[in-house]
Amino acid sequence: MSTIYDVAELAGVSPATVSRVFNGTSVSDEKVAAVRDAAKRLNFTPNRAARTLRTQNSEVIALVIPDIENPYFTEMARGVEDVASKAGYSVVLCNSDAQLDKESTYLQIAIAEHMSGVIIATASESSNLDPIIATGRPVVAVDRHTAYDVDGVVMANRAAGTSATKDLIRAGYRRIAYIGGPAHIDTAAERAAGWQDALTAEGREIDPELLRFSTFRVDGGRAAMEELLALPERPDAVVAGNNLIGVGAIQVLTEHGLTPPAVGVAVIGSLPFTTLSPSAVTVVRLPARHMGVTAANMLLERIRGDQQPARTVVLRNQVHAAGAAR
Amino acid sequence: MSTIYDVAELAGVSPATVSRVFNGTSVSDEKVAAVRDAAKRLNFTPNRAARTLRTQNSEVIALVIPDIENPYFTEMARGVEDVASKAGYSVVLCNSDAQLDKESTYLQIAIAEHMSGVIIATASESSNLDPIIATGRPVVAVDRHTAYDVDGVVMANRAAGTSATKDLIRAGYRRIAYIGGPAHIDTAAERAAGWQDALTAEGREIDPELLRFSTFRVDGGRAAMEELLALPERPDAVVAGNNLIGVGAIQVLTEHGLTPPAVGVAVIGSLPFTTLSPSAVTVVRLPARHMGVTAANMLLERIRGDQQPARTVVLRNQVHAAGAAR
């Protein structure tokens, strides 16, 4: 590995000049050429650790998500990455696995590595962002609200819950259940509230048996669906609180010979890699990629010194009703 | 952010002693206690950039994959992460998007950041690993072979292709097509060779029309399946070269009213988040997580100084035949 000193020597200039060539302050054309040539010949790459140590910041942003195996989050990651890499930043993807300790470990690393900022979908309401915020580094919360005064990008969760439910009502289903993620995650609670809204607006009673909080994973959807099917009075339709719950619910229904639309299903979020006929299930599409793009742009603005008060962007969703053309 | 000097002052020792406390060389018990106490009071976290600059290596490993949206790779990533984080290493996930330039950018970053090693599923046969290998940092290739003399972990691809095909033969299908990834990726070519083996072993002719190379993505599977269905002499079964091709093929078949087993389908790799009845499709399960675990362990051994000649581990697969119990 060659250093800035090697380049300086070969080019016949001082190390300071080499640095200036790469950081864009005034250097004469001939020296610029000499330095670039020398750098190429030596295959010089600046040592990031040294640069970070001196400047106290690195062009890296951390993206912390609770489940790397959920396509919703990887799609979002793509959005973040596209924006960030265009701006010369690299993205470090950290999988907190929805565990608070893993999450805070990654946040510690972000601090110790002097990363420029953090985009995080928190593991829970009680996630502790104090240390990272204390450093003054910008933080953008995605998908979920936090207890902190930071920028955020969320889906219109309550509206999504309502649309999904209304579509099932419109299709004539009578007993519509809801399966959501953990109640302590606001995303899950809000979507459930939307479900409740839709039913109430129709003057229907809310049967508490039909409201299930589970995990945001396939197994959670499966377990809750099994429970619902075991009820004395079965639901004839179900709203799935996220994509994976939807998958789990449909799996169980299929195994019981109740493939949609035998039982109505509406999913909040796109079904990943689905092989179902698109007309069988209602899908409320969530613009995950767009959420990532928005969050990354907000973070970059903050990194560049934007000081305006914290903003929260709410993204609207599109409903793709069952039975509709693709 | 407090530094080692602050801690030293508060504890009444020299910075060198503080460093020694955290790196486990001989320090008297009382000073250890004093330092730990001071560190806790100041909420001290060592500055990684400084540490990396001095020691010329950081406890970070890079994992470079061609498609972060493919569950096969994220499952592998989980395996890598579990092993690495247990050993005190963090994992940086880099998405090369199957593009050589993005791939080499990430490898440059790995070098400049002094990362300890790299696990990579190369974008293509012509991936250039020279720079990273020149630094002497260990590299482990996963999923795909490389032109370099490095450790590797791959699936038994040819055998997987053969098993998948044989199962369709056993089920009585006559005209079995194959849709694989890009021909320039050895994984794709080997699986296709396995398909050919199985047919030849049965004394069947190979119709070149039935062999399609596409991309390892859903749209690739869709396009190739459409082409196959448009042939004058349609196939009555198809082997999908990876999970996403399988999804695409099944989608198209469903849209044409040919849901498996109307047309036989065997997939190399698990169908992600499938809602199909498990008896409809043959699946050759690939131990993706295990691949990640193995690769991470190999890499850690190398990082610790293991000098033995390069090894390649081949992982066997399990067939789950259509119609079999779960």
Added chain:
DNA sequence: CTCCCAAATGTAATCGATTTCAGAACCGAG
């Protein structure tokens, strides 16, 4: 022809942790 200012360049300090080297303190053996 002199003076002043701006542009270009170099010197050296700096970021924070690790590590070499040398010295201090202490032990037991002779």
Added chain:
DNA sequence: CTCGGTTCTGAAATCGATTACATTTGGGAG
């Protein structure tokens, strides 16, 4: 009581890039 050898400890050099400050150079104004 002295000597050789551990065991601790601190001072200072070091990693490689950036940058404040000083110096040189050249051009234009007066």
